[in-house]
Each structure stands twice: as C-alpha cells, then as structure tokens.
Amino acid sequence: MSPRLLKKNLLRLGFWCLIGILLVYAVFPFYYAIVTSLKPSSALFQVSYWIDNPDFSNYAAVLNQASFLRAIGNSLVVALCVVTLALFLSLTAAYALGRVKFRGRGTVLMMVLGVSMFPQVAVLSGLFEVIRALGLYNTSWALILSYTIFTLPFTVWVLTTFMGQLPHELEEAAIMDGASPWVTLTRVLLPLLWPALVTTGLLAFIAAWNEFLFALTFTLTDSQRTVPVAIALISGGSPHELPWGLLMAASVLVTVPLVILVLIFQRRIVSGLTAGALKG
Amino acid sequence: MSVSTTLAPDDEYLLTRETPVQRRRVRAAWLFLTPMLLCLALVAAWPLLRTFWFSLTDASLADTGDATFVGLSNYLFHSSAGWSGLLADPQWWNAVRNTLHFTVVSVGLEIVLGLLVALLLNVQFGGRALVRALILIPWAIPTIVSAKIWSWMLNDQFGIINHLMLGLGLIDAPLAWTADADLSMWAVIIVDVWKTVPFVTLLMLAALQMLPSDCYEAARVDGIHPVKVFWRVTLPLLMPALLVAAIFRILDSLRVFDVIYVLTSNSSSTMSMSVYARQHLVEFQDVGYGSAASTLLFLVVAVIAMVYLYLGRRQLEVRS
Numbered sequence: 001m002s003p004r005l006l007k008k009n010l011l012r013l014g015f016w017c018l019i020g021i022l023l024v025y026a027v028f029p030f031y032y033a034i035v036t037s038l039k040p041s042s043a044l045f046q047v048s049y050w051i052d053n054p055d056f057s058n059y060a061a062v063l064n065q066a067s068f069l070r071a072i073g074n075s076l077v078v079a080l081c082v083v084t085l086a087l088f089l090s091l092t093a094a095y096a097l098g099r100v101k102f103r104g105r106g107t108v109l110m111m112v113l114g115v116s117m118f119p120q121v122a123v124l125s126g127l128f129e130v131i132r133a134l135g136l137y138n139t140s141w142a143l144i145l146s147y148t149i150f151t152l153p154f155t156v157w158v159l160t161t162f163m164g165q166l167p168h169e170l171e172e173a174a175i176m177d178g179a180s181p182w183v184t185l186t187r188v189l190l191p192l193l194w195p196a197l198v199t200t201g202l203l204a205f206i207a208a209w210n211e212f213l214f215a216l217t218f219t220l221t222d223s224q225r226t227v228p229v230a231i232a233l234i235s236g237g238s239p240h241e242l243p244w245g246l247l248m249a250a251s252v253l254v255t256v257p258l259v260i261l262v263l264i265f266q267r268r269i270v271s272g273l274t275a276g277a278l279k280g
Numbered sequence: 281m282s283v284s285t286t287l288a289p290d291d292e293y294l295l296t297r298e299t300p301v302q303r304r305r306v307r308a309a310w311l312f313l314t315p316m317l318l319c320l321a322l323v324a325a326w327p328l329l330r331t332f333w334f335s336l337t338d339a340s341l342a343d344t345g346d347a348t349f350v351g352l353s354n355y356l357f358h359s360s361a362g363w364s365g366l367l368a369d370p371q372w373w374n375a376v377r378n379t380l381h382f383t384v385v386s387v388g389l390e391i392v393l394g395l396l397v398a399l400l401l402n403v404q405f406g407g408r409a410l411v412r413a414l415i416l417i418p419w420a421i422p423t424i425v426s427a428k429i430w431s432w433m434l435n436d437q438f439g440i441i442n443h444l445m446l447g448l449g450l451i452d453a454p455l456a457w458t459a460d461a462d463l464s465m466w467a468v469i470i471v472d473v474w475k476t477v478p479f480v481t482l483l484m485l486a487a488l489q490m491l492p493s494d495c496y497e498a499a500r501v502d503g504i505h506p507v508k509v510f511w512r513v514t515l516p517l518l519m520p521a522l523l524v525a526a527i528f529r530i531l532d533s534l535r536v537f538d539v540i541y542v543l544t545s546n547s548s549s550t551m552s553m554s555v556y557a558r559q560h561l562v563e564f565q566d567v568g569y570g571s572a573a574s575t576l577l578f579l580v581v582a583v584i585a586m587v588y589l590y591l592g593r594r595q596l597e598v599r600s
Contacts, residue, residue, distance in 0.1 A: 212422075270482055
C-alpha cells in the first residue's frame with residue numbers, strides 16, 4: 001500500500017471510530033435502561049452489557065399499577081389539549097403577525113419572544129394563585145393552561161415564520177374575491193400549513209409530555225399526576241433502595257413512543273427547531 | 281422548550297398605503313391576536329406581576345390573599361440580630377454560585393461538543409441520515425427520565441460507570457457520583473450536556489450547510505490546510521449561529537430545575553436558583569421569600585435576554 005493510500009485509509013478508520021464513539025455516547029444510556037428493565041430483580045446488581053434472558057416481570061409490575069396507567073392517560077390528555085389549544089391560538093396570531101403589516105407588530109413579536117425566555121419559577125407563585133382562584137388546582141386543566149406559557153411563544157414564532165413564507169398571490173386572489181381574513185386563513189392558507197402544523201404540534205407535544213416543575217407543583221394526588229412526576233416519585237423502602245428495574249421499565253415505556261416519533265419525523269423536527277434561527 | 285428564531289419573516293409584499301381593505305385587515309389582525317394575548321396575559325404577565333408583589337409581602341402558600349406589605353425585608357433586613365433576608369443568606373449565594381458554575385461549564389461543553397459533532401456530521405457519508413436521527417434520542421428523552429437513567433448508571437454500588445472505570449483501572453474505589461459534594465455538580469453537568477448536545481448540533485449543522493461553498497473551493501485550490509480553513513473561514517462565519525445557540529443555552533441553564541431536583545434532590549452542593557426558590561415557595565410555604573428569589577432570578581435572565589434582543593434588533597437594522 002502506498003503511503004498516500006495508507007494515510008487515506010487511516011483517516012477513514014479514524015472517522016468511523018469517531019462516528020462509533022458518538023453513537024455509543026448518544027444511544028448507550030437508553031439502551032442500558034432497556035437492558036436493566038429486562039432483568040429480574042435478582043440479577044439487577046450484576047452489571048451486564050447485553051440482554052441475555054429477557055424477563056418481563058418489571059413491565060408486568062409497572063403496567064399493573066393503576067396509578068402509572070392513570071399518569072400515562074393524564075399526560076396524553078394534557079399534551080393533546082395543550083397542542084390543540086396552542087395551535088389554535090397561535091394559528092390566528094401567526095396569520096396576523098405573518099401576513100398583516102400593522103403598528104405594534106414588532107412589539108408583539110418581541111413580547112412573545114420575551115415570554116419564551118421566562119424562568120418558569122418566576123411565575124410559579126402568581127400562577128399558583130391564578131389556578132387556585134379558578135378552582136383548577138390538582139386538575140389537568142391547571143397544567144393545560146399553564147403549559148401555554150412555554151408552548152405558545154414557540155408555536156407562534158415558528159408558525160409566523162412558515163406563514164410568512166407562503167406565496168402572497170394566493171391571498172391576494174382571495175382578497176380580490178372579497179374573502180374575509182377568517183376565510184382566507186382557514187380555506188386558503190391552512191391547507192398549505194399542514195406540514196408546519198405537524199412540526200410545531202409535535203414539538204409542543206414533546207415539551208408538554210416532558211414538563212416537570214408545573215406538574216409537580218400544581219397537582220397533588222396520584223390520580224392527577226403526569227408521567228414525569230410519577231416517575232420522579234417512584235420510591236422504594238428507603239432512598240437507597242430504589243426499585244431500579246421497575247423504574248427503568250417505566251422510563252422505557254414513556255420514552256419509546258417519543259423516540260419512535262422523533263425517528264419518523266426527524267426531518268420535520270430539525271426544520272422546526274432551526275426554523276428562522278439561522279436566517280438572520 | 282427552546283425557541284430559536286431571531287427574525288420575523290419579511291413583509292415587503294404587504295400593502296403600505298392605507299386603504300379600506302388594509303384598515304379592515306389591521307382590525308382583523310388585532311382580533312386574531314387577542315386570544316393569544318389574553319392567554320399570555322393570564323399565564324405570564326399577571327402571574328409575573330403577582331410574583332413581584334408577593335416578594336414585597338409576607339404571603340404564605342396556604343392563603344396568598346392574606347398578605348401584608350413588608351417592603352424590601354425579604355431581600356434585605358437589618359435588625360438587632362444583624363442582617364437577614366435573601367441578600368444576606370449564604371444559602372442563596374451558594375445557589376447563585378452553583379447556577380453560574382453549572383451554566384458556564386455545561387454551556388461551554390455543549391457548544392464545543394455540539395460544534396465538533398456538527399463538523400463530523402457535515403461530512404458526506406453513507407448512513408448519515410440515520411446517525412443524525414439517532415443522536416436526537418437524548419434530546420427526545422424527558423429530562424426526568426434521563427436523570428433517572430443516569431443516576432442508575434452513576435449509582436455508587438451497582439452503577440455501570442463505576443464498574444467500567446474500575447475495570448479500566450481509572451479509579452481504585454467506586455465513586456459516589458450523586459452524593460459526594462465535589463462530584464455531584466459534575467454528575468448534573470454530565471447529564472445536562474448529554475441531553476442538550478443534540479440541540480446545539482442541529483443548529484450548528486444547519487448553519488454549516490448554509491455556508492457559501494465558494495470560500496471552500498478557493499481555499500482548496502490555494503492548498504490551505506483544513507485546520508487553518510476552520511479557524512479562518514468556518515468559525516467566523518459560524519459565529520452568529522454559535523452566539524444564538526449559546527444565548528438560548530445560557531437562558532435555559534440559568535433556570536435549571538428538573539435535572540438537579542431529580543439527580544441530587546435539595547442537596548446544597550448542587551442547589552440552583554430555581555431549586556432554592558421552589559424550596560422556599562412550596563416546601564417552606566414562604567411565598568414572600570421564595571418570590572423574592574424568583575424575582576432576582578427573573579431579573580438576571582431578563583438582563584441577559586434584553587442584551588440579546590437589543591443585539592438582534594441591531595443586527596436586523598444593519599441588514600435592512
């Protein structure tokens with residue numbers, strides 16, 4: 001082998017090694033959670049890297065817990081309602097911000113961006129009071145309402161960006177025909193916005209599904225908990241003997257749907273996350 | 281959720297003359313904005329104002345309506361017993377130090393690793409799309425779950441990390457990652473970096489793919505060493521995207537809560553400003569004092585955000 005070819009092959013080898021290290025780093029923790037979840041409790045404290053005798057007793061135990069199933073149901077309801085609410089509110093807002101020029105537009109956009117930077121804990125006491133005053137404490141509605149604080153700014157921004165990219169001839173034709181803004185939005189623009197709605201909806205869903213601080217603070221009883229709180233509160237006899245197998249089974253169960261969604265919608269998620277960010 | 285948008289879409293096409301149609305459109309625009317603005321007023325603006333107000337009272341969680349004005353004594357108060365209040369509380373300053381330590385180290389690592397991974401994935405190779413999808417997994421996993429997975433991996437007796445390091449001869453005895461005061465902040469940083477590198481990578485990758493290819497053609501023709509090209513061409517061109525990513529990560533890190541709460545609970549060696557504020561608000565039920573802490577955290581974040589928005593606007597003006 002000539003030195004030049006050798007160098008090229010060494011470079012290629014090094015490159016694939018780096019890719020390998022990257023993949024192990026990114027994927028191993030989740031893989032290890034799966035390995036752990038498939039072990040009977042007797043084998044738990046023996047470190048192993050492979051799944052040799054899959055044992056599903058942890059999954060059976062988790063799925064037999066009524067409170068865990070309740071938590072999954074609550075999380076689904078909360079996340080789906082948040083997505084619906086946020087998409088509806090931000091769709092109309094994005095039409096106004098993306099397609100109409102008016103005084104105060106820049107200020108509204110800056111305000112929305114400002115809200116997205118709020119530390120959640122800064123509104124915790126005030127929001128607690130609002131939720132109690134509305135009689136929503138310890139209900140899913142408390143979470144649906146409060147989650148708009150971090151989903152709305154995001155959905156408004158991304159949808160405004162997408163909305164601004166649609167061709168304007170369409171809208172002009174609708175205006176010429178005397179269509180009202182509502183008709184223009186729902187009949188002309190909405191059909192073109194589906195990809196953007198799927199992307200932003202998915203990102204809002206993931207954010208709502210993963211939220212912890214509000215869920216921990218605004219719900220009290222097991223029947224109202226969402227999945228992250230339920231997992232955080234799984235405990236054993238003492239802090240030093242957590243039921244790790246059970247915990248990992250629960251973790252895998254709530255994460256697998258997300259991982260599948262991300263793998264399927266990878267391109268869309270990337271475009272949503274980077275939308276607008278790098279156009280400046 | 282991280283929002284990553286700096287520019288509004290261009291609006292050149294919009295009518296500039298004031299016509300009846302235009303007036304009707306503006307009215308409709310405000311009507312369309314109202315539900316969103318009302319919602320944000322209810323969940324963001326009003327609660328924030330109430331938090332500011334609570335910080336000047338002795339409100340307790342049991343009944344926030346029954347609060348008396350106490351001035352700035354939640355922040356700083358002098359009595360015969362000496363100074364008291366937030367600004368005189370060593371625990372608070374410890375939380376500030378922890379938060380800054382966490383922010384500087386984790387954002388620094390995230391930016392460097394994110395950039396390196398993005399450079400790696402910018403190379404054309406078979407299976408690139410798959411690799412790019414797989415590295416998104418840490419980002420998709422809920423923070424609570426990743427904190428639990430890592431606390432199992434970092435478990436002092438049965439954790440795989442200690443097992444691996446013992447096997448490789450890197451350590452002589454198992455390390456108590458989450459309990460040891462010197463190590464627990466590192467444990468938190470490791471988990472946070474693992475989770476957020478994908479986000480930074482995506483931003484960097486998108487920026488890399490928008491770089492003009494003619495610069496690279498020219499550099500290659502001139503036979504300039506790739507490392508030099510990186511420092512002289514790639515990095516300066518990436519700077520704006522790098523700054524956007526850094527600002528978003530800094531704002532996110534300053535309000536860190538979940539990962540610390542789950543990994544190390546209320547341990548003082550990792551307690552962040554958010555954890556401190558919540559502990560006083562909810563566990564000690566001292567809404568006045570906790571709100572004072574929240575207010576200070578908000579001010580820190582607001583100053584940084586304002587600098588960022590100001591710079592973003594300036595950039596906008598320069599461009600137009």
